[in-house]
Amino acid sequence: MARKDERRKAGVGGRKSSAKPGAERRAGVAKRAAPKTGAKSAAKLAASPPPPPTPKVKFRGRLLEHEPLARYTTYRLGGPARYFLMPADVEDVAKGIEFANERRLPWLAIGLGSNLLVKESGFPGLVIRVGKGLDRFEMKGAIAIVGAGMPTPILARRTAEGGFAGVERFIGIPGTVGGGVYMNAGAHGAEFAEVVTEVSVMDGKGKIRQLARKQISFKYRASNLGDVVVLETKLLLLEEAPAKLKELQGKLLRWRKAGTPFDQPCAGSVFKNPGGAKTAGSLIDECGLKGYAIGGAQVSTMHANYFVNTGTATPSDVLRLIEHVRKTVQKKTGVEFELEVKVIG
Ligand SMILES: Cc1cc2nc3c(=O)[nH]c(=O)nc-3n(C[C@H](O)[C@H](O)[C@H](O)COP(=O)(O)OP(=O)(O)OC[C@H]3O[C@@H](n4cnc5c(N)ncnc54)[C@H](O)[C@@H]3O)c2cc1C
Incomplete structure (x- = not known):
C-alpha cells in the first residue's frame, strides 16, 4: 500500500530536533562504496549528467538509498526501495514523512516484513522501517x-x-x-x-x-x-x-513448530480463511496443491496456506503461484480467496 501526498510542504517544519549533535553527524544518508570502473565507463560517467544532490535531511537513524527490500522481508524477496529509513525515534519518522512529501514520493511503513511480498520493482518512494528506537x-x-x-x-x-x-x-x-x-x-x-x-x-x-x-x-x-x-x-x-501462561506458550510453540516450515522463507498465511467450516489451508490441500511449485515458489508441504521460497524463487514466481492456487480453488470448490499477504510494488 503506497501512501501518496502531493503537497509540497509537510506539516512538520519548525519542530525542535532532539538529535544529539554527535549522532547527527554520524547519521544521515548512508553512502555506498563507489563501484570500480574502467577507462571506458569512466569516460561515459564524465559525459553523463551529474547525479541528483544527496538529500540534506539529517536523521538520528539511518537513511539508505536503493536498499534491497529482500533484506527486510521474511520471504527474502523484493526489489529496492528508493529510500529506506530506519528511524531512531518519533522525530525521525516525522522528518521521513516530510522528506517524502517534499519530493512527492509515496511512503510506506513496515515492521519485520513478515506479511509482505515485495515485487522485483521494489518501492519507488520511502520505506519507513519501524523497529528499534520505537520499541518502548x-x-x-x-x-x-x-x-x-x-x-x-x-x-x-x-x-x-x-x-x-x-x-x-x-x-x-x-x-x-x-x-x-x-x-x-x-x-x-x-x-x-x-x-x-x-x-x-x-x-x-x-x-x-x-x-x-x-x-x-x-x-x-x-x-x-x-x-x-x-x-x-x-x-x-x-x-x-x-x-x-508459560505452560500455554510452550504448548503453542510446539504446535507451531510441528506445522510451520521454519527452515524456508515465507510470509505466513497467503490467503485469509474464507469464513466457512474449512480453512484456506484445508481447501488448498483438498485441491491437491500441497507441494505444487512454480519456479522457486512452492505450496508448503507442511502447511498448504504457506507458500515458501525454496531458495530460487522470484516475487513473480510467488505471484504466479498465488494466482494458480486462487483459480484452482475457485474452480474446484467455488470459494473465492482474499489475500492476507500484502503485495508491494
Ligand atoms: C511463519 C509465520 C507465521 C505467521 N503467523 C501468523 C499468525 O499466527 N497470525 C497472524 O495474524 N499473522 C501471522 N503471520 C503474518 C505476520 O507475522 C503478521 O501479519 C504480523 O503482524 C506482521 O507484522 P510485521 O511487523 O511483520 O508487518 P509487515 O509485514 O512489515 O507489514 C504488514 C502490513 O502492516 C503495515 N505496517 C507494518 N508496520 C506498520 C506501522 N508501524 N505503521 C503502519 N503500518 C504498518 C505494512 O504497511 C503492511 O501493510 C505469520 C508470518 C510468518 C512468516
Whole structure:
C-alpha cells in the first residue's frame, strides 16, 4: 500500500530536533562504496549528467538509498526501495514523512516484513522501517504501553512473565506490534482488536494523533488505520499466573513448530480463511496443491496456506503461484480467496 501526498510542504517544519549533535553527524544518508570502473565507463560517467544532490535531511537513524527490500522481508524477496529509513525515534519518522512529501514520493511503513511480498520493482518512494528506537515497553497496572517496533513474540513473553494475559497467544507471530495492530494479527482465537485501547499514529502531515479504540474499526486481519505510521499502542491485559501462561506458550510453540516450515522463507498465511467450516489451508490441500511449485515458489508441504521460497524463487514466481492456487480453488470448490499477504510494488 503506497501512501501518496502531493503537497509540497509537510506539516512538520519548525519542530525542535532532539538529535544529539554527535549522532547527527554520524547519521544521515548512508553512502555506498563507489563501484570500480574502467577507462571506458569512466569516460561515459564524465559525459553523463551529474547525479541528483544527496538529500540534506539529517536523521538520528539511518537513511539508505536503493536498499534491497529482500533484506527486510521474511520471504527474502523484493526489489529496492528508493529510500529506506530506519528511524531512531518519533522525530525521525516525522522528518521521513516530510522528506517524502517534499519530493512527492509515496511512503510506506513496515515492521519485520513478515506479511509482505515485495515485487522485483521494489518501492519507488520511502520505506519507513519501524523497529528499534520505537520499541518502548512499560506496564502501568494492567495497561501495557508498547512501541510499534517491539517484536510481538517479545511482547507476548514479557507480559506473560509479568503475570498478564491477553497477548500470550501471539507468542509465535513473527512481526512487530505495529504490524500486528495494523493487520489485526491474531492466533489461536485471540487478536489484537480485543486488547487495544488506544493507538498513537503519525499521519501523512507528520502529525501525531491518539486514536481511542472506538475510533478504530478492526476486522479479520485488517484495520481502518489507513495512511499512517503506527507509533505506539496501549493494551488492556488481565492478571494471570505466569506459570500457567508459560505452560500455554510452550504448548503453542510446539504446535507451531510441528506445522510451520521454519527452515524456508515465507510470509505466513497467503490467503485469509474464507469464513466457512474449512480453512484456506484445508481447501488448498483438498485441491491437491500441497507441494505444487512454480519456479522457486512452492505450496508448503507442511502447511498448504504457506507458500515458501525454496531458495530460487522470484516475487513473480510467488505471484504466479498465488494466482494458480486462487483459480484452482475457485474452480474446484467455488470459494473465492482474499489475500492476507500484502503485495508491494
Ligand atoms: C511463519 C509465520 C507465521 C505467521 N503467523 C501468523 C499468525 O499466527 N497470525 C497472524 O495474524 N499473522 C501471522 N503471520 C503474518 C505476520 O507475522 C503478521 O501479519 C504480523 O503482524 C506482521 O507484522 P510485521 O511487523 O511483520 O508487518 P509487515 O509485514 O512489515 O507489514 C504488514 C502490513 O502492516 C503495515 N505496517 C507494518 N508496520 C506498520 C506501522 N508501524 N505503521 C503502519 N503500518 C504498518 C505494512 O504497511 C503492511 O501493510 C505469520 C508470518 C510468518 C512468516
